[in-house]
Amino acid sequence: SQQGEEDPQALSIQEGENATMNCSYKTSINNLQWYRQNSGRGLVHLILIRSNEREKHSGRLRVTLDTSKKSSSLLITASRAADTASYFCATDRPTGNQFYFGTGTSLTVIP
């Protein structure tokens, strides 16, 4: 079963614009991570944010975490055509016994 849900399911923007996608999850977490997947192949780790952190940056990526609302957002600034991919949030619980991916957001960046 999926622990998280991404919103929106699909997003289409022009190159240079910012892209924001959201993730909501159901239970307490230990860490939240974002991954990117190109064309149904392997996933690439983007960023990890721990439950005691509220914001994290990595290059053009900005991730926020609100544990009171059980939600996270991923912002990609100055998007490029190469950012076209599916983006998934993933969480692990304090018990550490499973790892859950969300349903994903499909991002299309139009050149």
Place this chain on the structure above:
Amino acid sequence: DAGVTQSPTHLIKTRGQQVTLRCSPKSGHDTVSWYQQALGQGPQFIFQYYEEEERQRGNFPDRFSGHQFPNYSSELNVNALLLGDSALYLCASSLGRQGWDEQFFGPGTRLTVL
């Protein structure tokens, strides 16, 4: 430095057959996790191996089994294949007892069950 490798790339089987998928972790990693990803869905956790033992398991039936070898490579076995087992099977490696931080994924094996 080789990343995570998986074999085969594609596989076609018929219902009732058995299949074995293979994974070699990134150099220096000792933990291997397996995921099933149906078309249009997020990956679902099958199980995780650490020190040659199954450490965690998701909600998958016993038809799904695995193994980890002393060199940390791993196999996923699926018995009595069903049509619903058709999916992309992803292997991920990581380091350490926690095993969830920054997993490195292989390209996956596309399994089609006819």
